[in-house]
Structures are given as C-alpha cells and as structure tokens.
Amino acid sequence: MRSRTCFLIIICLVVATIFLIFFEDQRPIGTIQSLVTETNKQFYKIKNFKDNLAISEQKKLITDDKYLKILGFVDNPRLYPHSVWRNSSLPIIVTAVQSGQLHHAVGFLRNIMTMLPNHSAVVYNLGLSNYDVKMLMKFCNSSKCFVIDLNYDLFPSHVAKLAIHAYRPVIIQDALNFAGAVLYMECDIRFSFGNITALVNKSLKTGIVLSEQEDVGVSNQKHAVTSLTHPKMFEYFQTVVDNFEFTPMISVRSMLVFNTEAIHKNIMLPWVQCALIQECIYPIGAQSDGCRFDKKPHFRYSGCHRYDESALNLVLGLHFGVDNVSLYSWDNSRTRLFFNVTDEVAEKEYFVLKSNLTGTS
Ligand SMILES: *[C@@H]1O[C@H](CO)[C@@H](O)[C@H](O)[C@H]1NC(C)=O
Ligand SMILES: *[C@@H]1O[C@H](CO)[C@@H](O)[C@H](O)[C@H]1NC(C)=O
Ligand SMILES: *[C@@H]1O[C@H](CO)[C@@H](O)[C@H](O)[C@H]1NC(C)=O
Ligand SMILES: *[C@@H]1O[C@H](CO)[C@@H](O)[C@H](O)[C@H]1NC(C)=O
Ligand SMILES: *[C@@H]1O[C@H](CO)[C@@H](O)[C@H](O)[C@H]1NC(C)=O
Ligand SMILES: *[C@@H]1O[C@H](CO)[C@@H](O)[C@H](O)[C@H]1NC(C)=O
Ligand SMILES: *[C@@H]1O[C@H](CO)[C@@H](O)[C@H](O)[C@H]1NC(C)=O
Ligand SMILES: *[C@@H]1O[C@H](CO)[C@@H](O)[C@H](O)[C@H]1NC(C)=O
Numbered sequence: 001m002r003s004r005t006c007f008l009i010i011i012c013l014v015v016a017t018i019f020l021i022f023f024e025d026q027r028p029i030g031t032i033q034s035l036v037t038e039t040n041k042q043f044y045k046i047k048n049f050k051d052n053l054a055i056s057e058q059k060k061l062i063t064d065d066k067y068l069k070i071l072g073f074v075d076n077p078r079l080y081p082h083s084v085w086r087n088s089s090l091p092i093i094v095t096a097v098q099s100g101q102l103h104h105a106v107g108f109l110r111n112i113m114t115m116l117p118n119h120s121a122v123v124y125n126l127g128l129s130n131y132d133v134k135m136l137m138k139f140c141n142s143s144k145c146f147v148i149d150l151n152y153d154l155f156p157s158h159v160a161k162l163a164i165h166a167y168r169p170v171i172i173q174d175a176l177n178f179a180g181a182v183l184y185m186e187c188d189i190r191f192s193f194g195n196i197t198a199l200v201n202k203s204l205k206t207g208i209v210l211s212e213q214e215d216v217g218v219s220n221q222k223h224a225v226t227s228l229t230h231p232k233m234f235e236y237f238q239t240v241v242d243n244f245e246f247t248p249m250i251s252v253r254s255m256l257v258f259n260t261e262a263i264h265k266n267i268m269l270p271w272v273q274c275a276l277i278q279e280c281i282y283p284i285g286a287q288s289d290g291c292r293f294d295k296k297p298h299f300r301y302s303g304c305h306r307y308d309e310s311a312l313n314l315v316l317g318l319h320f321g322v323d324n325v326s327l328y329s330w331d332n333s334r335t336r337l338f339f340n341v342t343d344e345v346a347e348k349e350y351f352v353l354k355s356n357l358t359g360t361s
Pocket of ligand 1: 118
C-alpha cells in the first residue's frame with residue numbers, strides 16, 4: 001500500500017516536471033536568448049512569425065532620402081577618424097537652447113571656455129529671439145565658439161515641436177557630420193572639472209557613451225526601457241516589448257559620440273530615421289507626463305514616453321545587446337564630472353556676467 005502511494009507520488013512529480021519544462025520552453029525569454037546568440041547582434045527576430053509579418057508590413061524605418069542627405073547619410077559619408085575637425089580638440093561640445101534659455105546658453109559657454117578651452121563649443125539655436133542671439137554672440141566671442149540656427153524648413157514639420165525632441169538626434173548628427181566627435185549636453189549641465197580623459201577613453205571603446213539616469217524609481221530600481229517607451233515604438237524597430245523589460249533606461253541629457261562607421265550606420269541612422277517619422281518618435285497617444293511608476297510589475301508602461309530617448313535606448317539595446325548597458329553607459333555618480341544648474345542659479349550668473357559686460361564697454 002505504502003509503495004503504491006510512493007509510486008503515485010513519483011508519477012505525479014515526473015508529470016509535473018515534464019509540464020514545467022514544457023512551459024518553461026514556451027517562455028519568451030528563453031526564445032529570445034537563443035535568438036540573440038543566433039542572430040549575432042543583428043536586429044532581433046520577432047518571437048512569433050505571424051506578428052513578424054504583420055509588423056514588417058506596417059511599420060518601417062523609411063525616410064525621404066533628401067533629409068538623410070542633408071545630415072550626411074550618403075554613399076561616402078564623412079566618418080571618424082578621417083573626416084574630422086583638426087583645428088579643435090575633439091570632441092566638440094554641443095548644446096541646444098530654446099526661447100527663454102539665454103541665461104543657460106551664456107552660462108554653458110562660460111563653463112566650456114573655462115573648463116575645456118581647447119574644445120569648440122556649438123550652440124544650436126532652436127528659437128531664441130533676435131535680441132537674445134545678439135546677447136549670446138557677445139559671449140560667443142572666440143574662434144572656437146559657434147551659434148547655429150536650426151533650419152526647421154529642411155525637415156518634416158514635427159521636428160519643430162520641441163517637446164518631442166526630434167531635433168536632438170538631428171542636431172547631434174549634424175554636428176557629428178561636420179566635426180566627427182560630439183559631446184552633447186543639455187544646456188543646464190555644467191562640467192565640475194575639465195578632465196574628460198576617462199569619459200573619452202570609455203566612449204572610444206564602443207563609439208558612444210550616455211549618462212546613467214540618476215532619478216531612480218521605486219525601491220531604488222532604475223526605470224526599465226519598457227516603462228518609459230510607448231509600446232508602438234517597438235514595432236518600428238522590429239522588436240517586441242518583452243525584450244526590454246530588464247534593460248535600464250539611459251539618459252540622453254549628456255552623451256559622447258564618435259562618428260565611426262558602426263555608429264554612423266547602426267546607431268545614428270536608425271535613431272535619426274525614427275526621429276524623422278512622426279509616428280515612430282511620437283506614437284498616437286504618447287505623452288511625457290503623468291507617469292505612474294507604482295504599477296506592478298515595475299517594467300509595465302508607466303504612461304510616459306521619452307521620445308528620442310526611448311528610440312535611442314531601443315537602438316542601443318538592439319545593437320549592443322539588451323543586457324549590455326554597461327558598454328554604453330557612464331556612471332556620473334562616481335566622478336561627478338557633470339552637474340545640473342537650476343534656472344535661478346543660471347539667471348544669477350547671467351545677471352553678473354551681463355553687468356560685467358556693460359561695465360567694460
Ligand atoms: C590647449 O592647447 C595648447 C596648445 O596645443 C596646449 O599647450 C594646452 O596645454 C592645451 N590646454 C589644455 C587645457 O588642454
Ligand atoms: C575648422 O575648420 C573648418 C573648415 O575645415 C571650419 O569650418 C571650422 O569653423 C573650423 N573650426 C574652428 C574651431 O576653427
Ligand atoms: C585626467 O584624469 C586622469 C584620470 O582619470 C589622469 O590620469 C590624468 O592625469 C588627468 N589629466 C590631467 C591633465 O589632469
Ligand atoms: C585612457 O586610455 C589610454 C590608452 O588606452 C591609457 O593610457 C590611459 O591611462 C587611459 N586613461 C584613463 C583616464 O583611463
Ligand atoms: C539633473 O536634472 C535631470 C532632469 O532635470 C535629472 O533627471 C537628473 O537626476 C539631475 N541630475 C543630478 C545629478 O541632479
Ligand atoms: C554583450 O556584449 C558582449 C561583448 O561585446 C557580446 O559578446 C555579447 O554577445 C553581447 N550580448 C548580447 C545579448 O548581444
Ligand atoms: C565680474 O566683475 C566682478 C567685479 O569687477 C569680478 O569680481 C568678477 O570676477 C567678474 N565675474 C566674472 C564672471 O567675470
Ligand atoms: C569675451 O567676452 C568675455 C565677457 O565679456 C570676456 O571676459 C573675454 O575676455 C572675451 N574674450 C575675447 C577673446 O574677446
């Protein structure tokens with residue numbers, strides 16, 4: 001009697017194990033991992049053939065050649081290290097300023113000129129008033145300082161909607177195309193010291209390094225790419241949401257890029273293409289606020305989309321591997337190379353600089 005019970009229990013265990021193994025195999029994560037090795041860092045295959053067909057029929061990264069040509073995506077592109085600015089230390093430092101950000105622009109230029117005097121500084125003007133541009137030029141008084149007006153007429157109309165940041169990939173590519181290596185920073189970021197050797201070293205290995213996101217979510221966990229990316233965007237990159245559930249989102253507030261052939265073809269091209277397709281960078285229903293990070297599991301879409309930042313995180317994950325974030329991320333909390341300035345601090349600094357300016361002239 002006892003042995004029969006034992007036998008039954010064993011049978012049950014075996015059946016349960018077979019059951020588990022079977023369902024384990026069905027889990028997407030297993031499929032994806034084997035695919036990752038098979039496809040050898042190519043864009044991932046989709047886990048389901050039917051989905052794949054439906055997706056590739058609908059969503060493609062196709063952009064008009066005329067836009068791509070303007071940005072240097074041509075048959076013989078200018079690439080690092082051959083076609084670069086030789087009259088300035090590289091990378092050049094690039095930022096973008098909108099209407100009402102003159103104080104940040106001036107503080108930014110002062111910071112670059114003191115900390116990295118041998119590097120050129122380039123400010124893209126997204127919409128400063130004529131008066132503000134005149135003021136800015138007074139502080140942009142060196143041969144290594146440039147102000148460039150972004151000409152929205154050259155690009156699809158949504159690029160002028162600054163809230164969706166389609167301009168960011170566009171200006172970074174524009175600067176890469178002429179200078180060869182670009183350190184992009186938002187205009188409210190400053191250097192706390194002038195030694196970027198370690199940052200440059202790190203980015204030379206892969207060609208691109210972004211700052212790690214410093215605002216962390218619940219229980220000190222970094223936000224997953226999936227929690228800050230509208231589900232529709234994944235389709236443009238022929239991938240599915242599940243692939244990115246455990247990939248932390250990296251910030252584009254500061255990033256160092258070298259215009260190598262691999263970066264040009266595999267990172268900048270798809271990133272710029274997505275930015276130029278309104279439905280890719282700004283899927284219907286996407287918004288940037290009202291995030292809800294209290295949803296469980298934590299990788300669920302929070303309701304907030306990060307536009308160009310979401311797109312770049314997808315491109316980087318697909319190229320370097322979704323579990324390889326350390327290859328392209330820079331942990332600023334160790335070195336504190338970068339810091340933020342608030343509007344108040346920047347306004348005060350601008351006030352002092354401006355009064356010194358009028359005092360001398
Ligand atoms: C800038 O370049 C000059 C001339 O090449 C060099 O002497 C100087 O040390 C450089 N300054 C910095 C801060 O790297
Ligand atoms: C470097 O040279 C290019 C032309 O080759 C010029 O357009 C650019 O303004 C120069 N940059 C600096 C910092 O002088
Ligand atoms: C810059 O920092 C590195 C360490 O990160 C150091 O080895 C190097 O000497 C520093 N360079 C200068 C000019 O201070
Ligand atoms: C950067 O790399 C060079 C050569 O690969 C090395 O000599 C130097 O020590 C590195 N510097 C830092 C700060 O890591
Ligand atoms: C700088 O500001 C950004 C956005 O406002 C924020 O996400 C980030 O955590 C700030 N970084 C630091 C070091 O305070
Ligand atoms: C992560 O990077 C390593 C080293 O470059 C590479 O061998 C590996 O395939 C990458 N992982 C994925 C998932 O692509
Ligand atoms: C502005 O002028 C004051 C007094 O002339 C001087 O102490 C200060 O260093 C100047 N500030 C800057 C940023 O040049
Ligand atoms: C540029 O302007 C600033 C602020 O007025 C001044 O301190 C600096 O000496 C000027 N530099 C040159 C090269 O004229």
